Amino acid sequence: MTSHPDVEALAFFAEALLEPAEERTVAHHIETCATCAATLDELTAVSGVLAGAPPVPPMPRDVADLLDRRIDEAVRERAAGSAAPPDAPVVPITRARGGGSRRGFNGMNLPRLMMVAAAGAVVLGGGGAVLNTVLSSQQQEEAGSASAPMMQDEDAEYGEPEAIQPYKAEAVSSGTEYTSEGLADQAAGVLAAPPAPDGDHSPAAAEECATVFAERQGVRVALVDDATFDGAPAMVLFAPAGDDTAEVYVVDPADCGGVLARETVTGP
Amino acid sequence: MDAVQELPDRELLTRHTQGDDQAFAVLVRRHRDRLWAVAVRMMGDPEEASDALQDAFLSAFRSADRFRGESQVTTWLHRIVVNACHDRLRRRKVRPATPTEDDTLDVLSNERLGRSGGTPDHASQTEARLDVHAALETLPLDQRMALTLVDMLGYRVEEAAQILDVASGTVKSRCARGRAKLLPSLAHLRNPRPPRDVTTGRGGADPS
Numbered sequence: 001m002t003s004h005p006d007v008e009a010l011a012f013f014a015e016a017l018l019e020p021a022e023e024r025t026v027a028h029h030i031e032t033c034a035t036c037a038a039t040l041d042e043l044t045a046v047s048g049v050l051a052g053a054p055p056v057p058p059m060p061r062d063v064a065d066l067l068d069r070r071i072d073e074a075v076r077e078r079a080a081g082s083a084a085p086p087d088a089p090v091v092p093i094t095r096a097r098g099g100g101s102r103r104g105f106n107g108m109n110l111p112r113l114m115m116v117a118a119a120g121a122v123v124l125g126g127g128g129a130v131l132n133t134v135l136s137s138q139q140q141e142e143a144g145s146a147s148a149p150m151m152q153d154e155d156a157e158y159g160e161p162e163a164i165q166p167y168k169a170e171a172v173s174s175g176t177e178y179t180s181e182g183l184a185d186q187a188a189g190v191l192a193a194p195p196a197p198d199g200d201h202s203p204a205a206a207e208e209c210a211t212v213f214a215e216r217q218g219v220r221v222a223l224v225d226d227a228t229f230d231g232a233p234a235m236v237l238f239a240p241a242g243d244d245t246a247e248v249y250v251v252d253p254a255d256c257g258g259v260l261a262r263e264t265v266t267g268p
Numbered sequence: 269m270d271a272v273q274e275l276p277d278r279e280l281l282t283r284h285t286q287g288d289d290q291a292f293a294v295l296v297r298r299h300r301d302r303l304w305a306v307a308v309r310m311m312g313d314p315e316e317a318s319d320a321l322q323d324a325f326l327s328a329f330r331s332a333d334r335f336r337g338e339s340q341v342t343t344w345l346h347r348i349v350v351n352a353c354h355d356r357l358r359r360r361k362v363r364p365a366t367p368t369e370d371d372t373l374d375v376l377s378n379e380r381l382g383r384s385g386g387t388p389d390h391a392s393q394t395e396a397r398l399d400v401h402a403a404l405e406t407l408p409l410d411q412r413m414a415l416t417l418v419d420m421l422g423y424r425v426e427e428a429a430q431i432l433d434v435a436s437g438t439v440k441s442r443c444a445r446g447r448a449k450l451l452p453s454l455a456h457l458r459n460p461r462p463p464r465d466v467t468t469g470r471g472g473a474d475p476s
Contacts, residue, residue: 011444051420059304093318232330
């Protein structure tokens with residue numbers, strides 16, 4: 001090696017993540033390079049600095065009480081059997097304490113949280129466009145046509161491979177309260193009549209959820225509905241599956257990994 | 269009152285899903301100090317940690333019946349807490365008031381210079397904590413979360429991998445990238461004199 005490995009390569013070396021050939025090169029280099037050997041030591045020191053942060057003080061009493069109260073409320077809601085309990089906004093601990101400004105949040109925390117907690121207000125993109133995206137992987141330009149053909153995996157003409165690859169799921173908020181029993185019909189309904197754009201809210205969470213899920217599961221998510229499922233916030237993801245069908249996955253928005261429910265629906 | 273307190277985690281979760289009113293609170297109380305530490309480290313702020321824990325516990329409360337028993341209940345709880353923190357950190361990232369990386373680093377160096385007359389004492393400890401937190405803020409979330417779990421909180425790579433729901437190698441590479449990025453802003457805390465690169469562009473100094 002005629003030049004120093006960069007810091008990241010050294011960090012990878014320290015974790016034994018390099019390919020064997022590169023690892024040998026770096027190992028050899030370090031033996032003869034005091035600078036890089038020192039950098040390697042410093043990387044260890046970074047871990048030491050992080051580990052050496054003062055311990056977290058125990059949970060304050062008022063936080064513990066607040067959490068207990070929230071759980072009590074949840075228990076009562078459940079006992080009351082409300083099918084779709086309102087998703088109460090987070091109570092900032094300063095508010096629970098009765099005052100004070102929230103450091104770093106400039107008071108915008110609560111409204112934002114309420115917005116998120118409202119679970120169903122994330123929209124971007126138009127109805128017709130959304131439908132097309134879901135139903136058609138080949139970007140057929142039958143704008144708004146509710147009968148645009150579904151993606152067909154095998155016999156479709158893959159004219160533009162790159163039309164398949166990079167995509168971003170359309171994020172909508174249909175306001176649908178999905179349920180275990182009604183999922184198939186509800187999903188088909190949303191597919192048939194995607195909600196109109198709203199534009200008030202950031203769809204980032206829904207989009208990211210779709211991206212995360214798509215990566216993990218290796219599917220293509222065309223539409224994500226920020227909604228509720230059996231009363232709890234949920235992301236409902238639509239993935240074109242060919243033959244006029246779409247796979248519908250309901251995932252926990254806190255996780256975007258685990259599938260809470262799954263259904264195959266046929267396009268309108 | 270039967271000895272709910274004595275029941276294993278999994279049994280508590282099962283009872284909760286069957287309608288037991290006490291089980292979930294018992295479960296959460298059992299683990300909340302650890303989860304609190306995780307949330308505080310992730311958020312860097314007790315108030316935001318409190319918010320994130322509320323999110324997480326309510327989410328766990330509602331989704332308990334979807335716990336499939338593939339992991340420990342504690343791992344599952346950690347995952348939910350970490351995900352709740354992740355959501356909040358992500359939202360915070362798009363907050364307009366968020367200082368840019370450069371601003372953060374400027375503030376850091378100013379604070380350091382301003383206090384340079386002092387001896388290594390309480391003030392410098394506070395300073396170090398600020399440094400660590402601000403430096404972590406400059407990392408991509410994935411790296412920050414992996415480093416927080418592994419380096420700050422001392423979870424094993426395998427545990428962190430389960431919590432984050434990624435492969436162990438992914439945790440390692442996120443940590444490695446994160447450490448490399450943190451090096452310029454943190455190494456001085458342990459190593460006051462960064463080595464000078466006397467041999468820039470050339471293959472190394474004489475071995476001795």
